[in-house]
Amino acid sequence: MTDRSTRDIVPYLKRFTLDKKGKKKTRIEHVESFGGVYSKFINEFWTARQRQSSSLHEIAYRACFKSQLPGFFIELLTKEGDVVYDPFAGRGTTIIEAALLGRIVIGNDINPLARILTLPRLNIPNPKELEQRLRSIPTNKKARCELDLTMFYHPDTLKEIISLRNYLVTRKESGQEDLLDFWIRMVATNRLTGHSSGFFSVYTLPPNQAVSNSAQLKINRKRGQRPEYRNTRELILKKSKQLLSGLEKHEAQNLAQVARSARFFTEDARHTLEIANNSIQLTVTSPPFLDVVQYADDNWLRCWFNSIDADEVASKITAAKTIAEWSKVMLEVFIELYRITCRGGWVAFEVGEVKSGRVNLDEYVLPLGMIAGFQCKGILVNKQRFTKTANIWGIHNNTKGTNSNRVVMFLKEQ
Numbered sequence: 001m002t003d004r005s006t007r008d009i010v011p012y013l014k015r016f017t018l019d020k021k022g023k024k025k026t027r028i029e030h031v032e033s034f035g036g037v038y039s040k041f042i043n044e045f046w047t048a049r050q051r052q053s054s055s056l057h058e059i060a061y062r063a064c065f066k067s068q069l070p071g072f073f074i075e076l077l078t079k080e081g082d083v084v085y086d087p088f089a090g091r092g093t094t095i096i097e098a099a100l101l102g103r104i105v106i107g108n109d110i111n112p113l114a115r116i117l118t119l120p121r122l123n124i125p126n127p128k129e130l131e132q133r134l135r136s137i138p139t140n141k142k143a144r145c146e147l148d149l150t151m152f153y154h155p156d157t158l159k160e161i162i163s164l165r166n167y168l169v170t171r172k173e174s175g176q177e178d179l180l181d182f183w184i185r186m187v188a189t190n191r192l193t194g195h196s197s198g199f200f201s202v203y204t205l206p207p208n209q210a211v212s213n214s215a216q217l218k219i220n221r222k223r224g225q226r227p228e229y230r231n232t233r234e235l236i237l238k239k240s241k242q243l244l245s246g247l248e249k250h251e252a253q254n255l256a257q258v259a260r261s262a263r264f265f266t267e268d269a270r271h272t273l274e275i276a277n278n279s280i281q282l283t284v285t286s287p288p289f290l291d292v293v294q295y296a297d298d299n300w301l302r303c304w305f306n307s308i309d310a311d312e313v314a315s316k317i318t319a320a321k322t323i324a325e326w327s328k329v330m331l332e333v334f335i336e337l338y339r340i341t342c343r344g345g346w347v348a349f350e351v352g353e354v355k356s357g358r359v360n361l362d363e364y365v366l367p368l369g370m371i372a373g374f375q376c377k378g379i380l381v382n383k384q385r386f387t388k389t390a391n392i393w394g395i396h397n398n399t400k401g402t403n404s405n406r407v408v409m410f411l412k413e414q
Helices: 006-015 066-079 095-102 112-122 125-138 155-173 178-189 213-224 232-244 248-261 296-304 310-316 325-342 361-373 388-392
Strands: 027-033 037-043 083-086 105-108 263-265 282-286 341-351 375-383 406-410
Touching: 006 066, 006 375, 027 095, 027 213, 027 361, 066 083, 066 095, 083 095, 095 105, 095 112, 095 213, 095 282, 105 112, 105 406, 112 178, 112 263, 112 296, 125 232, 155 178, 155 232, 155 282, 178 296, 263 375, 282 325, 282 361, 282 388, 296 310, 325 361, 341 361, 361 375, 361 406
Parallel strands: 037 375, 083 105, 083 282, 105 263, 282 341
Antiparallel strands: 027 037, 341 406, 375 406
């Protein structure tokens, strides 16, 4: 599907089907906006069955789309060596998927945790060297924490976490931090709290953010649990093996090649001056929808581990409480995307349903991209059943929450 011309993308979507017998044809609806009529292509365009997701994607993070979404557009609209960008990188799904497919990558996210979670996965560690490095990090038996984290961790586990944190601080401040350290930091950050024995903490929910100390105490009382000892080194090694377990040889080679030129910025997506004009072939992204996430509350523990001021980061994040405010911010983002997108380049802008499906943000996004200068080539709506994870969050099929991926496709004409 690479190097597809502008002319045949719409016919391709029209005839797209998952059923080999051709029984599941794409449904096409039309929406009026910005003085024109635009096609909305509705189908199940990707599922986990189509392209087995790489194990390298499997890190916990809030509100992330499946790797099949960026993979669909990367394979459809780019070829090897093209530049793929995500201005709201999150856990790095677009960046990792593009790198696995041999594309040059540029990422950005005003949240510094995004960089910590993304870039290390472009540099695959040698398992033996990783184990040797972990064994060489001493545990200070007298280590003390400035925070009370006893509701999350066994005392011996906490000493290991503090010792690892201090080691990473020392390595960074001395300029000795290397690719192995980056990998260890990434995995440890991802293993801080969770719902299984694969995490450092006692049982807690959800695995992609930290509840407050008081909330964890309530969970402990309700479950009648106390933190048990978890061997942090063994868990880092175990998770590392899981991340690398499904990596194909050609994917590892692509990553090694892409890592040399990969760039990741921590900027406001409206102001990315480091990115040159007309340099991006494809952007695949999903912006924060509305003011539904409290950054400091959700990330306080991850920020503590990485010596990040959570309140300072939260102050830089644009929190739009209304659709009008959100649209104003997104228009500025589109203006910046138009500047950096090359002629013939694309933006696949994914939004979901908000307010229990009563508001479809794609209908607000469409005119924003066109005001910025793009042509809208249609809206792709990927309908699918929720996973068990979504149901844990209280989101059920066709009842409430984000029941679909809605991707507005923009082209910067030649």
